[in-house]
Amino acid sequence: MSKINSYRFPFVQIIFWGVALVVAVGLFISIRAFTTCWRLTSLPGISPNSCASENINALETPVFANNQDLATSTEEPSVPEEIKYPTWDGGSRINILFVGLRGGDPAEEDCPFCTDTLILLTVDPITKTAGMLSIPRDMWVNIPGFGYSRINTAWSLGRGSKLPGGGPTLTMKTVSYFIGVPIDYYVQVDFDTFIDVINLIGGVDVYNDEKLILDPVSHGKDFPKVKLTCCGVRHLNGRTALAFARCRHVEQGCKDGDVGRAKRQQKVIFGIRDKVLSPENFPKLLAKAPKLYNTFSAGIHTNLSLDDAIKLAVMMRDIPKDHIRNAVIDNNMVILDNVILAGQNASIMRPLPDKIRVLRDEIFTSSGPLGPIAQGDPVALMQADGARVRVLNGTSTAQLDSRTGSYLSQQGVLVTELGNSKAYSRTTIILYSSKLYTLRFLVNTFGITSSTQILIKLDPTQTVDIEVRLGNDWTKNLPDGY
Numbered sequence: 001m002s003k004i005n006s007y008r009f010p011f012v013q014i015i016f017w018g019v020a021l022v023v024a025v026g027l028f029i030s031i032r033a034f035t036t037c038w039r040l041t042s043l044p045g046i047s048p049n050s051c052a053s054e055n056i057n058a059l060e061t062p063v064f065a066n067n068q069d070l071a072t073s074t075e076e077p078s079v080p081e082e083i084k085y086p087t088w089d090g091g092s093r094i095n096i097l098f099v100g101l102r103g104g105d106p107a108e109e110d111c112p113f114c115t116d117t118l119i120l121l122t123v124d125p126i127t128k129t130a131g132m133l134s135i136p137r138d139m140w141v142n143i144p145g146f147g148y149s150r151i152n153t154a155w156s157l158g159r160g161s162k163l164p165g166g167g168p169t170l171t172m173k174t175v176s177y178f179i180g181v182p183i184d185y186y187v188q189v190d191f192d193t194f195i196d197v198i199n200l201i202g203g204v205d206v207y208n209d210e211k212l213i214l215d216p217v218s219h220g221k222d223f224p225k226v227k228l229t230c231c232g233v234r235h236l237n238g239r240t241a242l243a244f245a246r247c248r249h250v251e252q253g254c255k256d257g258d259v260g261r262a263k264r265q266q267k268v269i270f271g272i273r274d275k276v277l278s279p280e281n282f283p284k285l286l287a288k289a290p291k292l293y294n295t296f297s298a299g300i301h302t303n304l305s306l307d308d309a310i311k312l313a314v315m316m317r318d319i320p321k322d323h324i325r326n327a328v329i330d331n332n333m334v335i336l337d338n339v340i341l342a343g344q345n346a347s348i349m350r351p352l353p354d355k356i357r358v359l360r361d362e363i364f365t366s367s368g369p370l371g372p373i374a375q376g377d378p379v380a381l382m383q384a385d386g387a388r389v390r391v392l393n394g395t396s397t398a399q400l401d402s403r404t405g406s407y408l409s410q411q412g413v414l415v416t417e418l419g420n421s422k423a424y425s426r427t428t429i430i431l432y433s434s435k436l437y438t439l440r441f442l443v444n445t446f447g448i449t450s451s452t453q454i455l456i457k458l459d460p461t462q463t464v465d466i467e468v469r470l471g472n473d474w475t476k477n478l479p480d481g482y
Helices: 016-027 151-160 166-179 191-200 238-246 257-276 282-287 289-299 306-317 353-364 378-385 400-410 436-446
Strands: 094-101 115-124 129-135 140-143 147-150 185-189 204-208 212-214 226-228 232-236 300-302 324-328 334-341 344-351 388-393 414-420 428-431 454-456 466-470
Touching (some): 094 166, 115 151, 115 166, 115 257, 129 166, 140 166, 147 151, 151 166, 166 185, 191 238, 191 289, 204 238, 204 257, 226 238, 232 238, 257 324, 378 436, 388 400, 400 414, 400 466
Parallel strands (some): 094 185, 129 324, 388 466, 428 454
Antiparallel strands (some): 094 115, 115 129, 204 232, 212 226, 334 344
């Protein structure tokens, strides 16, 4: 231990985790040379200007030759007899934010870089479980550095203010503070890329329980409206799946506005998962990877490294569908209200924190607001995390940091740094990365009882994952002998 004192339609990029995490990275497993514009830089880094990662209008729209569906091609690639898939070697829960931008023409849209879709995915590599939470775009939240506004303005504010990391980083921070969990990665998928990927896998099957009139669009062109009857499993191609997922108007038969739309999005996500991860499709899609990279790489933007994305895609294949929890923050968890934004009346959702916290815990935890889904020995789970911990003395008690460090080390905690901090009456824990098993262990160890004693400050530049600032409440609780 060291000593230290697009486009015109809303939510044009949807169904993100299914496309970006499962399909895109799975398809690209044998491609390694394209990392420059895959957004591999760590948060708060900024991609090279040549990649134009945030200029939605500058994206080159991928189009299949002659509008043919590659999935129906008679030319079948050879499938290796045995594929050795890479495995995820991390022990911590991974949280990924999937973002959909309006991406319209700035001359026509009032907020072309506002996010109309926010889906937070969590994956637990230890227990092979996952969760998915949809956040409505009109949620009234505190955007760091800008005050309260709709959550969908965070990307635009970060981009327009040229903050480090731009729109992605500010959106991740905003969602992280609102939900109360750290976010490791973001993924944004282009409108037409989604359509083409759905067509590539031969469409998706979803259960529809409404009478809908869908308005399909593909590559900037309108198509005849599609009537979707109730009730049963319906097969959707790319543009129909997009229309199904974006439908939110009553005149189309789509009920419950943005909440209903979020539920339809999740239906399509599960449809993508079922199709892509099926044993008969997954190896074939991998075999097509060399053909597909040039088509899709321009439409997917993420800070997730290629190697980790590939491993996560393979891990998702091993998570049973009934081990994936999914939910939407609905009208029962908010108060519908109106405010004046930019001189105009705007509808907002004022969150009811207690109700949203309960829902958050159902998706991300199993034993309270800080407990990961995984069940088992807390010490073993903490050690599997491999979290680096810094212990700082915020009291007048001499050497409390080193004594506490010795105690924690005896419990199996990886204490790597010691030091002093300003005075604290209550012990406070700061989470710099997604090490929730270690966090839960430390919360129990120090008897943390209030969420105000836990701060989430995502910072990949930190030399530790968690920082413990000892308060006066700990001086009498440190076991004898330390």
